[in-house]
Amino acid sequence: MTGVDEGAVDLVRLIRGERLESVHRGHAVICDGRGEMVEAWGDPAALIYPRSACKMVQALPLVESGAGRDLTERQLAFACASHQGAAIHREMAAAWLADLGLAEADLRCGPQEPDDRPERDRLIRAHAEPCQLHNNCSGKHCGFLTLGRHLGAGPEYTEIDHPVQRAVRAAFDETCEFQSPAWGVDGCSAPNFTTRLDALGRAMGRFAAARADGDARARAMVRLRRAMGAAPELVAGERRACTDLMRAMSGEVAVKTGAEGVFVAIIPALERGIALKICDGGTRAAEATIATLLIRLGVLAAEAPVARTLTHGPIRSRRGLEAGRIEMAI
Template sequence: MRDWPELVRVIRGDRVESVHRGAVVIAGPGGPVEVWGAPGAVIYPRSSCKMIQALPLVEAGLESDPRRLALACASHQGARVHVETASAWLDELGLGEPDLRCGSHMPYSEDAAADLIRAGEAPGQLHNNCSGKHSGFLALSKHLGADPDYIEIDHPVQRAVREAFEEVTGAESPGWAIDGCSAPNFACRLDGLALAMAAFAASGGDVRGRAMVALRDAMMAHPVLVAGEGRACTDLMRAAPGVAVKTGAEAVFVAIVPAQKLGIAVKIADGATRAAEAVIAALLVRLGLLDPQSDVARRLTHGPIRNRRGLVTGHYEVVL
């Protein structure tokens, strides 16, 4: 990764203080159309691939509610709307919070976290940013009549996820690791991830194509369920209608662009989220999908960076 190109510079005063190196692939249905860095780099897509992980659920005809599909693709902030949507889904399945296997953490929403603290309550698994994905896993597991440990690598749910993942990325996964939510995360090439997003962008009328359209459209229709207020995914989808974007841990970011039948995959070498957000926003501007003067474009691609007193101390510079 040390030989990857600089994609983002952090400027303080008149000096470059930090640089973020990375790789980018923009792909169409036939393959890459623009590349920066190493398209063959093998990465863990982390949460950026949740729409792929949800394909078996939708292809089996188990869920069509756009709000639940958006939540299945989400890395949400645990706000009331996220918790209530996941809870209602589990109730309908005849299941509950203890059936989840994602673990608990404090909600990323400051308001939701403050509510828990005031009430003297601990967070539950519904607050986990991946509770929507896991609710989808539970729905598929119940349909398959499988055992409750749906996160095991040899479980029918994860076998179905891996099959779909390898088909849409165009290659056998070279390995897997455990994600932050305890589910397997399958590795792939960066250009394979971009190719998968292009498939979502240009999907056809077969079972998989309809599932891809349903998932991408759900994300675009309910951006607040995909992330939450003030989060980059939500802000970008609101500012660039007709585009679905999704972040992943360790600075992975993807975009689905149906109007141009393009998929985008970004990986920042040092795992800095700020750099991945800056690059994906700059790419949307480059493709004419995001107004460069919009608040979200300026904030993500330029800043400014402020200190605790609110003084401007620097800014970002995206290098493409």
């Protein structure tokens, strides 16, 4: 079995005091609107699970099929979300399901304790259990149910041979221009298809270059990337890197994290796409690397608070003492 760390390079270093404490290695690519690789670090051919970083690709069949014709911009942002399970997310999922004449039990993502503290505390005070509306992928699953309704398909939409997942697989392979050799079960129980890192970057480049006067797929790409930039609080939530980065770039760039150290960016003004993978799955390192590459491309101001925090720190003790810093190796 080929390891994801083969060919990786140092991307992020953590310094405590004046001593190197840890190093995060990985791979990253920048691709243009034609899908050609512009820059790369590590092994562009690294085979990865994109996890939630590919949610805008998974949402393409929802939009280009016409199933999402009447969905609002905020619903499309929510379809691409890995959210906190806050009240705004729970209410959005519940309202979407109600519009479909469905209920929480029709979801297949599983319950999840919300990361949002106010919502978690509300559940504790009410002696209530978290439900599937709190699942960080509930928006994607609402989109799957909407597409399934449009296709006249059955309720088990996470099964690999279900028409919804066949449509997602086709859109994923076509957009990446790479036939996925394998798949695994994601945390939300939906299939997640492996791809090469450069293929994922190619897909992001295509999203960046898409135009509103293009074909159905291009128009779908434009709707989704604009929706993400317009409502980052639905894509992620408050005090999340995705939200803070998109706000710092005035919604002109769409960014999306994925579990186990994956991150992507869509930069329409430059017709550039970014994809990266941190081998050890570290979120802090993935956030630092995407911020560094956005600064490198000139779309994120280096002095922006989120940029300074993600790429430098400082790292503090629980009393607030400065204990270390982040150093970028690229």
